[in-house]
Amino acid sequence: MASASPVINPRRYLMDDRRFVGLIFLAPALLYILLLVGLPFLLAIAFGFSDVTVGNTELNFIGFDNFVAVWENDIFRQVFGNTVMFTLVSQVFILIFANILAIIFTQEFTGKWFARFIFILPWATPVSLAAIGWLWMLDTKYSPIDYLLLQTGFLGPNGLLSNSRNLFWLANPALSQISVIFVQVWRMTPLATVILMAGLSSIPTDILDQAEVDGSRFMRTLLQIKLPLILPIMVIALLFSMITMFGDMTVVYVLTRGGPVDYTRIIGLYSFQIGIEGGNLAQGAAMALFAFPLLLALALLMLRTASRAEVR
Amino acid sequence: MALLIWILQNFWSLLVLAFASLVGLRIAYRFHKYGATRAELSHILRRSPFYLVVLIFCFFAAAPFMIMFLHSFKVDGDLYRRPQPFVYRQDPTLEHLESLFTNTAYLDFIRNSVVVGVAVVIITLILSLPAAYALARLTGRWGERAGILMFLVYLVPPTLLFIPMFRIVVMLGLKDSPLALIVVYPSFTVPFSMWLLQGFFKAVPPELEEAALVDGYNRVEAFLRVVLPLSLPGIISTIVFTFTLTLHEFIYALVFITNTSRRTLSVGVPTELILGDVYFWQPLLAAALIIAIPVGFAYNLFLDSLVQGFTMGAVKG
Numbered sequence: 001m002a003s004a005s006p007v008i009n010p011r012r013y014l015m016d017d018r019r020f021v022g023l024i025f026l027a028p029a030l031l032y033i034l035l036l037v038g039l040p041f042l043l044a045i046a047f048g049f050s051d052v053t054v055g056n057t058e059l060n061f062i063g064f065d066n067f068v069a070v071w072e073n074d075i076f077r078q079v080f081g082n083t084v085m086f087t088l089v090s091q092v093f094i095l096i097f098a099n100i101l102a103i104i105f106t107q108e109f110t111g112k113w114f115a116r117f118i119f120i121l122p123w124a125t126p127v128s129l130a131a132i133g134w135l136w137m138l139d140t141k142y143s144p145i146d147y148l149l150l151q152t153g154f155l156g157p158n159g160l161l162s163n164s165r166n167l168f169w170l171a172n173p174a175l176s177q178i179s180v181i182f183v184q185v186w187r188m189t190p191l192a193t194v195i196l197m198a199g200l201s202s203i204p205t206d207i208l209d210q211a212e213v214d215g216s217r218f219m220r221t222l223l224q225i226k227l228p229l230i231l232p233i234m235v236i237a238l239l240f241s242m243i244t245m246f247g248d249m250t251v252v253y254v255l256t257r258g259g260p261v262d263y264t265r266i267i268g269l270y271s272f273q274i275g276i277e278g279g280n281l282a283q284g285a286a287m288a289l290f291a292f293p294l295l296l297a298l299a300l301l302m303l304r305t306a307s308r309a310e311v312r
Numbered sequence: 313m314a315l316l317i318w319i320l321q322n323f324w325s326l327l328v329l330a331f332a333s334l335v336g337l338r339i340a341y342r343f344h345k346y347g348a349t350r351a352e353l354s355h356i357l358r359r360s361p362f363y364l365v366v367l368i369f370c371f372f373a374a375a376p377f378m379i380m381f382l383h384s385f386k387v388d389g390d391l392y393r394r395p396q397p398f399v400y401r402q403d404p405t406l407e408h409l410e411s412l413f414t415n416t417a418y419l420d421f422i423r424n425s426v427v428v429g430v431a432v433v434i435i436t437l438i439l440s441l442p443a444a445y446a447l448a449r450l451t452g453r454w455g456e457r458a459g460i461l462m463f464l465v466y467l468v469p470p471t472l473l474f475i476p477m478f479r480i481v482v483m484l485g486l487k488d489s490p491l492a493l494i495v496v497y498p499s500f501t502v503p504f505s506m507w508l509l510q511g512f513f514k515a516v517p518p519e520l521e522e523a524a525l526v527d528g529y530n531r532v533e534a535f536l537r538v539v540l541p542l543s544l545p546g547i548i549s550t551i552v553f554t555f556t557l558t559l560h561e562f563i564y565a566l567v568f569i570t571n572t573s574r575r576t577l578s579v580g581v582p583t584e585l586i587l588g589d590v591y592f593w594q595p596l597l598a599a600a601l602i603i604a605i606p607v608g609f610a611y612n613l614f615l616d617s618l619v620q621g622f623t624m625g626a627v628k629g
Contacts, residue, residue, distance in 0.1 A: 021531045022450030029443035029502055030458055036499040037465045043476035052479075097369075104366060109359075110338055111366075117612040118370045121377055124608040126560045126578040129600035133376030136383070136593060144379055144397035186372065194615065198622040247469020250562040254582050268471035268563070275475045276567055288472040299467040 047285035054279035066286035075262050076270065076287065083266040083291065086177070087245050090184045094241055095234070097189045102196035103222065123190035131254035134183045138169035138255070145169070170256050173263040180264045183251050188244070192237040199233030200226060232305050239302040243295060267291050313406075320385055320404045377604060384409060384598035391593060408594035412585075418599055420573045421580035428490050428576055429558045432497040436554050440502050441547070444509035445535050449518070459510070466503035470563045473499075478567050492568040493576070497561060501554045508553070511624030512546025513539060549617035552610050559607065577603060 048066055050059045070076050105116060122130055137145055146166045149155040156165050170176050203226060211221050249268030252258060258265030258273070267287060275284015319326060339356060346352050383391060385404035412418050447459045477496060486492040516539050524534040540547070565579040572584050581599045585592055 018450045018531065022446040022455060025442035025446035025450065026455065026458060029439040029506065030462070032439055033462060033465050033499060033502055036496065037468055037473065040473045040476040040480065041468060043479065044472055047476060047479075100365070101369060104362075104369075109362070109366070111334070113612070115366050115370055116615065117608055119373045120611050120615065121604055121608040122373050124556070124611040125600065125604035126562075126607075128562050128578045128582045129603055130376065132582055132596055132600045133380050136597060137376050137379060142392065142395050142397070147395065147397050190373075194619060195622065198619045201619060202623040243467050243469065247471045248562075249471060250578075253562070253566075268469070271471060271475065272563070272567070276478060281475050281479065285475045288475065291469075292472060295467065295469065299464055302467075 044285045044289060047282050048289045050282050052282045054276075054281060066283050067290070070283060070286050070290065075265070076290075078262050079265045079267055079270045079287075080290065082177075082262075082264065083246065083268075084294075086181055086184065086266060087242055090181045090188065090245065091238055091242055093181075093185045094189050094192050095238055097185070098192035098196050098237065099227075099234075101189065101193040102200055103226075105193065106197055106200045119193075120190050122187045123194075125187075127187060127248070127250040128254050130187055131183065131251050134179070134186075135170075135255055138179050140166060140168050140171055143167070143169060171260050173260055176256055176260055176264050180252055180255060183255065184245055187251070188241045191244070192241050195237035195240065196230060196234060199230035199237075202233075203229050235305040236302060239298050239305075243298055243302075246291060246295060246298075316385075316406075317404050320382065321400045323382060324398065377601060380597040380601040380604075384594050384601065386594060408592075409598055412595040412598055416585055416595065417573050417575070417580060418585075418595075421575055421577045421584075424490060424574060424580075425559055425577040428493045428497070429555045431490075431494040432501055432558045433551055433554050435494070435498050436501040436505050437547075437551070439498065440505045440509055440550075441540070442535070443502075444506045445513050445539060447506065448510045448513035449521075450531070459506075462503045462506060466500060466507075470500070470561075474563050474567050477564065481568050486568070488569055488571045488574050490569075490574065493558075493561075493565060496564055496568070497558050500561075501557050504557060505550045505554050508550050508618070508621040509543070509546065511621035512543040512550070514624050515546070515620070516542045545617060546621055549614040549621065552614050553618060556607055556610070559603070 046059060046061075049061050049063060051062050051065075052059055101119065105112070105119075109115075125133075137143060143166065146155060146169075149161065149167070150159075150165055153159060154161045155167065157163060161167065167175060169179050207225060207229075208221065211225055216225070247268060249266060249272060252264050252266055252269050253272075256264045258269050267290065271284040271287035274287065275281050278284075342352060342356070379397065382398070385406065385408070386400065387402050387405050387407075390400060390402040447455050451458070481487055481492045481496075484492075486495070520538055520542070521534045524538045525531070529537065559576075560578060561576075562578050565576045566583070569575050569579065572580070575584060581596065585596050585599060
């Protein structure tokens with residue numbers, strides 16, 4: 001190939017070839033990831049169809065038995081429902097708050113740096129540590145929230161909410177679910193906000209200038225120009241945080257370990273408890289796999305939206 | 313120490329006072345600059361609902377951290393007996409903070425987290441710097457497909473992978489070894505940083521590389537000598553966010569490492585600082601806060617850069 005001219009050194013020629021260098025540059029990362037995600041993923045499927053446990057290293061394939069057993073398990077059905085419910089409900093709130101905050105933080109105002117520092121803390125803190133803070137806030141006996149409610153007359157004798165001195169946030173079925181959703185919203189909102197901020201700041205300024213020249217006011221610019229333009233990115237933010245939440249068990253692990261009874265148990269946590277703590281790797285894997293078609297559908301939807309945003 | 317006690321005992325009044333004086337100063341400054349006119353007053357009034365909204369959001373975001381701060385210094389009696397969570401009735405103490413560092417494995421957790429984090433950052437950079445450049449500049453259609461594949465891989469959640477990975481880790485004899493985390497974490501940090509870096513690389517004007525090529529550099533040299541130095545700020549912010557991703561990770565760290573002194577922060581603090589049913593609340597809350605503040609600071613410092621990388625990665629350059 002390089003023989004056309006003796007001046008060209010074949011190695012140099014190769015180093016100048018875009019396709020070759022591109023391949024060399026991309027290959028290590030691609031291989032590493034495919035090995036580290038692809039292999040365990042295939043293994044997870046294999047586990048799902050086998051009877052492997054922590055003690056038993058042999059893979060005996062037993063067909064769909066695990067999946068049937070998992071689906072006929074009443075607890076798992078509730079766990080599945082919880083997971084979907086938590087994810088969907090929290091997304092609604094995350095989206096509302098993230099939109100408001102993204103609009104706030106793409107403007108200039110006094111004290112913005114400090115306000116941004118505060119509002120980013122929930123996301124910056126490692127989830128498990130932030131959850132510890134909430135574990136105390138929602139404590140059965142010493143909850144500062146309960147104390148405030150007690151002082152304002154919502155709790156205690158003749159209280160508006162309850163006659164007891166405490167609400168038992170993490171012991172009451174409904175309240176524990178609300179608490180988990182609240183903490184998820186609290187910690188995921190900053191991430192969605194940052195993605196939306198990226199969307200807002202990528203709107204070409206000439207469009208906004210033109211709108212201003214044409215006499216468009218703040219609300220009108222917002223509703224008729226900004227929001228429609230960032231709609232694709234909003235979908236990305238939404239699906240991104242949905243997938244993150246779907247695949248996370250940290251908050252419930254620290255706050256409730258799935259209790260009271262099974263009211264806050266979610267798929268990730270349950271498959272950890274069955275697969276690792278209980279030693280039944282096969283059933284744990286089968287549980288995690290149940291969620292996968294849903295995640296895949298979400299991811300594909302996300303990519304379609306993203307590519308459509310690029311075409312426009 | 314006396315100052316700390318005084319600050320803690322007057323926490324809320326100081327907070328309100330600091331806020332009020334800042335607002336006062338700001339208004340005074342505007343009056344000084346634009347004159348105390350009616351127009352200026354109405355401007356302030358018009359802006360105040362906006363600030364109120366900001367304040368409410370800030371309050372909700374900060375509430376647990378303020379409580380963490382206040383409660384880290386309480387003596388047991390003040391914390392548990394007829395609790396009044398918002399004030400100090402007994403003198404604050406540093407004893408719990410001291411015991412966190414001397415009686416618990418907290419320092420081990422920090423050290424393990426740093427070791428794992430630094431190692432993962434290095435591996436991630438080695439793999440993702442060239443790969444991101446390839447995606448940004450060198451490859452055509454198939455590179456785009458490879459990029460989408462990476463993105464899809466990022467979406468396969470740890471909850472699906474931890475069981476087979478646990479098996480592999482045990483088979484390789486890496487259980488309880490930080491090496492297990494160091495090898496596994498790049499599976500999510502590499503796609504993430506590729507996505508970010510690709511955005512930063514696209515922001516470098518291609519003309520600069522072409523000039524370098526004309527000057528006799530080859531592609532690799534152009535990348536090393538021109539593109540990398542120019543995107544250094546982006547690379548630094550990628551390092552920061554990659555490091556914190558490893559700091560946040562919970563499931564793998566929980567499953568792979570069960571030996572107390574080998575655990576990392578995210579798992580060590582919530583599992584090892586609790587003895588059975590006994591929660592050592594002050595050290596627990598302090599342990600969480602000590603990590604939260606610097607990371608929050610770093611995030612805020614590099615947020616603009618993150619937003620920029622994200623935007624450039626999403627929009628075709």
